[in-house]
Amino acid sequence: MPLLTLLLQAETVQDTIAAANTAAATTTAAVTEKVSYLEFVLKGGAMIYPLILLLFFCIYVIIERAMTIRKLSKQDANLLNEVRSQLRAGRIENAALVCAREGNSSAAILKAGIQTIGRPISEIESVMEKTANIEIAKMEKGLGYLGLISGVAPILGFIGTIAGVIKIFHSISTTGNLNIQTISGGLYEKMISSGAGLVVGVIAYSGYHLYNMMIDSYTVKxxxxxxxxINIIQSPDGN
Structure with a gap:
């Protein structure tokens, strides 16, 4: 009888432990499901809020620059042929009007050169070069913000993590409560700040260098x- 009683008690204890583990797993799953991505990110601390603002500003600059650079760097393959035809016929004003209707940087550079025809070639080249610099500056406008964000965002995230770690150890020193749950729970929340800073920094860094590559490519063209x-202007027959 005592042996049977012990076996029954052991089975009861095992059933109780299994039930407790199942309940704990169910509760944990329920809690995990209820936590949204936004709530998870906001656990990163105070530095998350400026990082979110930087992210939205970064996305705005990337979209705005994409539209602007695409518009300004657009090139019409037939534009130069039309200009050549007009110049061969001696219609300089018409050639300038052909460029004016395009509304992109290439047309603006050509127009600046056409309007100075009759002056020394060096002066024409200088005017076109200055115009090109102005058009390129229009494309580069705002890219400095992306460069700044790519450097500042990771630092802000790191500051948020360090501040959180300092807070955790200050709490431990004052309360004397040292356990793995307190440390790991606090650390994972503060590491969110560093992760968010790196994500924002990578987005800004990628946009900054991608657009600079596009602008460099346009500069060569x-x-x-x-x-x-210049060759058209210098050619006697305009060919």
């Missing part, structure tokens, strides 16, 4: 276009 116009 603009220089080639300038040379072509």
């Amino acid at each position: 603009a220089e080639a276009q300038t040379l072509e116009l």
